[in-house]
Amino acid sequence: MELEPDTEAYLEYYARRPENLRIDETIRKLPGLLSPEAKEADTLGFASALGSFDLCEDLGAFVEANTGVEKVALDPGRASRFLKELARYYGALDVGITRLEPYHIYSILGRKERRGKAGRLSHSFALAFTVEMNRRFIAAAPAVPVVMESSKQYANAALIALQLKNFIARLGYDARAHIDGNYHVIAPLVARDAGLGEIGRMGLLMTPSQGPRVRISIVSTDLPLIPDERVGDSSMIRFCRICKRCAENCPSRAISFSDREQLDGAYRWKINMDSCFRYWNIVGTDCGRCLAVCPYSHPNTGLHKLIRILLRRAPLLHYPFLWLETIFYGRKPVQGPLPNWIPPETG
Ligand code: SF4
Ligand code: SF4
Incomplete structure (x- = not known):
């Protein structure tokens, strides 16, 4: 986004990465992040x-x-x-x-x-x-x-x-x-x-x-420190496999509905970052609908803490909890009241 057309840096970059030119030029024509013309x-x-x-x-x-x-x-x-x-x-x-x-x-x-x-x-x-x-x-x-x-x-x-x-x-x-x-x-x-x-x-x-x-x-x-042991929480990955709320709610369809794939030597999900960034440049914000709808984003209150513990200990409860999530919160981000100075008036 910083590269100016016809500059040396621009020409050098797209000579190396011609596959990026089309999508980058499409995005450059959009209003842009935090632009007054954005949606x-x-x-x-x-x-x-x-x-x-x-x-x-x-x-x-x-x-x-x-x-x-x-x-x-x-x-x-x-x-x-x-x-x-x-x-x-x-x-x-x-x-x-x-x-x-x-x-x-x-x-x-x-x-x-x-x-x-x-x-x-x-x-x-x-x-x-x-x-x-x-x-x-x-x-x-x-x-x-x-x-x-x-x-x-x-x-x-x-x-x-x-x-x-x-x-x-x-x-x-x-x-x-x-x-x-x-x-x-x-x-x-x-x-x-x-x-x-x-x-x-x-x-x-x-x-x-x-x-x-x-x-x-x-x-x-370079201060010598003692690393923490990474325990790993496979319950989160298992829950992600069945949940897919973020993929359903992504306005740019950037999030995969499929299972993890082996990419660069590791099993992981990879989002389509061009689609995501294109959407940011239309709306002018960093979107975040995926964050908003994720069941793990709920406040860390007593009940949610208990559910997270149970999710870790009992994989069989993943489907029932996902069903309860739908009953109580639906399938879209739940908007609560904001402070009365938000959203600010325009102008
Ligand atoms: S919404 Fe959260 S828990 Fe559900 S699939 Fe996406 S990242 Fe995983
Ligand atoms: S930030 Fe928005 S567009 Fe990007 S992946 Fe999340 S929901 Fe999709």
């Missing part, structure tokens, strides 16, 4: 989202640790415990640590001056954390509250990640905050391997308590 355009709501995204952009200048401090010798167990609790103290919800693997790193980076460069990291460990997205705002998807909330939580996650990166730098170790628009790592994969959840049908991280209704940030570092 869900709302002056105040879009300004709020742009303000949060601008903050993430500004914070991009500070993602690398800049430390001249001598390294403090630390017990990895103590450092790991403190770092995870500190992340929670700063506002993170679920937190985990993993060893960084080559498949976590983007082979090619995107956006701005990083575009086209290979992702590189000398770090051995990564801390992954989530922040929760407000259910009522997400339920309005694809209308403007969804992008107000996602942008706000990207910014919140970025602020937490930067504080953690600074904390590590103060101990004399190298660290990098991976925040919206400025990742060297594939955040959902790192978060999955740090034990935070599974990658579901819609291709996003799903945590046991909030499902896909989270944003993720990562802090990578």
Whole structure:
């Protein structure tokens, strides 16, 4: 989307990837994300989202640790415990640590001056954390509250990640905050391997308590840490096999109804990202209807907690629970009341 027609970068890219030219040109002609011409355009709501995204952009200048401090010798167990609790103290919800693997790193980076460069990291460990997205705002998807909330939580996650990166730098170790628009790592994969959840049908991280209704940030570092053991939750994948609510509700038909396939050496679902992104550029928001309808996105209250425990322990209950989901919530996202200043008046 950043490439200007007839520039050297444009010609070089499409000489290498001619198969992308047609769909990219189609998308370029659409109103665009947060555009005043987009279908869900709302002056105040879009300004709020742009303000949060601008903050993430500004914070991009500070993602690398800049430390001249001598390294403090630390017990990895103590450092790991403190770092995870500190992340929670700063506002993170679920937190985990993993060893960084080559498949976590983007082979090619995107956006701005990083575009086209290979992702590189000398770090051995990564801390992954989530922040929760407000259910009522997400339920309005694809209308403007969804992008107000996602942008706000990207910014919140970025602020937490930067504080953690600074904390590590103060101990004399190298660290990098991976925040919206400025990742060297594939955040959902790192978060999955740090034990935070599974990658579901819609291709996003799903945590046991909030499902896909989270944003993720990562802090990578050379500070020696103790990785969390990834237990894995096969019940989520089994439930995704029969549920398919996200696929039914996706306005762009980007989500597959089929079973997982072996892709790049792993069994997974892969969404049609061109269809999804095309729809974003029509409505002007990041849509999120798949997040809104997912049964795992329900609030983590007593009853839902109990159901999630039973889903993990008793696969035979998956069909009855899906039936109950339909009875109580229907097959579409359930919209609740929003604060009375939402959606903001246009103009
Ligand atoms: S809506 Fe259903 S199929 Fe889609 S990710 Fe959620 S649980 Fe899986
Ligand atoms: S964000 Fe919207 S268009 Fe994209 S996959 Fe989810 S429901 Fe489909």
